[in-house]
Amino acid sequence: MTRGTGRGGSSAAARSVDVARLAGVSQKTVSRVFNDEPYVSSDVRRRVLEAAGQLGYRRNNAARALASGRTRSIGVVTLGTALYGPASLLMGVERIVRDTGYALRVVNTMEGDAAGVAGAVGSLLDQGVDGIVISEPIDEAGDGVDAPLRVDVPVLVIGAPSPVTAPTVLTAGDGADLMARAATEHLLALGHATVHHLAGPQGWYAARDRLEGWRATLTAHGRDVPPVVTGDWSAASGYRAGRELAADPDVTAVFAANDDMAIGLIRALAEAGRRVPQDVSVVGFDDVPVAAYVTPPLTTVRQLFDAVAQEGLKRLVHTIENPDADPLPSSGPPVDLVIRASTAPPPSRTTPARGRRPASPSPADTPRPPLTNGGPAGDH
Incomplete structure (x- = not known):
């Protein structure tokens, strides 16, 4: 657990109310800053983040998950390989997910395992992820006749046809x-x-x-x-x-x-x-x-792996957080x-x-x- 040291020198877990007091703002404003909501001035945002850093504060994602019904986590299905393309794309996805404030859960598949994607998706759903990224570059079925998996969370598929049906299926990395x-x-x-x-x-x-x-x-x-x-x-x-x-x-x-x-x-x-x-x-x-x-x-x-990851994850997070809104449009492949x-x-x-x-x-x-x-x- 992250600990903070208060002004009196005692060690205790920092809370959002402590950040608000040190930054001179309301607790609601602290919440807005950490949820990256609009209508917060750059000066206020800076003060809140500086106060949080000074106190060693981290938002309580478990409590937020209970309140929102979401785990603030995104699952990734990817081929377990050191080849430059898939490995670079995974690194790009990891960087972007970290910046969104979501946790990342990765499940690797192995080449030659026809049931690998289905098993990986099932494992991630069991962990309660809010969305799934499928970066699986190989057609293990060979003919595409297998029935698609049914998934109840938004899915981003990178560089391949979608192997799933879901409330929203986004694509990126084609072209x-x-x-x-x-x-x-x-x-x-x-x-x-x-x-x-x-x-x-x-x-x-x-x-x-x-x-x-x-x-x-x-x-x-x-x-x-x-x-x-x-x-x-x-x-x-x-x-x-x-x-x-x-x-x-x-x-x-x-x-x-x-x-x-x-x-x-x-x-x-x-x-x-x-x-x-x-x-x-x-x-x-x-x-x-x-x-x-x-x-x-x-x-x-x-190949602009970071650009593909950034656009795809931005659209996926928007869909997770705004389930009733239309998906963000995608730009043409660079x-x-x-x-x-x-x-x-x-x-x-x-x-x-x-x-x-x-x-x-x-x-x-x-x-x-x-x-x-x-x-x-x-x-x-």
């Missing part, structure tokens, strides 16, 4: 197909006749969406759609795919479904004597921290293509006649799509 379109459009705009795809495992919703965005873009431009090479998200699988792609002289551009596979791909191309980007351009997906520092620095689609040194026009446009010294392409030779953001390697 991977739009990001894949941006990556493919960038390579086509550089002059490549087509773009090969190194896909992720097709049990993952994100891998399917990225493949679909790539294929739809090539089809819309009337370009050939090459056979897909599939990896397992690892750099090792990207390396194996790279050895296969390097053997095809017609390959001049590859969009990889994540950065780790792109990095393995670049290694294999280099070992085969295929230079990046002079012979083959490569685009990744995620913008992992090392992407700006590999050789060459990797052009990639940056597309952030970070252009670095792993992409360039194809060899036919950059390789001069034999015996002439290669010239660096001018900005006019390197068209950029409208949705880009880049700069020097490592410039974030």
Whole structure:
């Protein structure tokens, strides 16, 4: 239990009335500040928070739960994995939930456990959570024919179709197909006749969406759609795919479904004597921290995990606290293509006649799509 030391030096649990007395406000005002209600001036809010910090006061969530019928807790169902995307999204959710004043309860599922989501949701409901976030990137059923789970609290589903029915089901983190379109459009705009795809495992919703965005873009431009090479998200699988792609002289551009596979791909191309980007351009997906520092620095689609978590949790908390109100609208998915040194026009446009010294392409030779953001390697 948090203890506070009063002016007389005795130690006792600080109460909201003590905070109100020290801040010179009413107990109702203290409640408004800690409930983040409007109509409290910044000066009053500052005084209350300073007084609470001085006294070591924490609001009594158990008492509030009894009074409101809510536990002030949000449950999260997430795949137990160290992969960059799911792990980064979970970290974003944890940060945002903490800022809302709710407690967080996390249940991990394991890949290959078809009943994992149902069991995780049931466990969270048994704990009395006020809302649930489902960040489960894998389709374990494979065909989607299973009847959806019935849940009696609001649910936020990130980056996947909803596996539940609930009073309110919110979605966030979709738009991977739009990001894949941006990556493919960038390579086509550089002059490549087509773009090969190194896909992720097709049990993952994100891998399917990225493949679909790539294929739809090539089809819309009337370009050939090459056979897909599939990896397992690892750099090792990207390396194996790279050895296969390097053997095809017609390959001049590859969009990889994540950065780790792109990095393995670049290694294999280099070992085969295929230079990046002079012979083959490569685009990744995620913008992992090392992407700006590999050789060459990797052009990639940056995923804005914190932004997705912040918007999704804001909408979920609003629905929990205002059950009779309409859900807050969602904004369009952000597309952030970070252009670095792993992409360039194809060899036919950059390789001069034999015996002439290669010239660096001018900005006019390197068209950029409208949705880009880049700069020097490592410039974030």
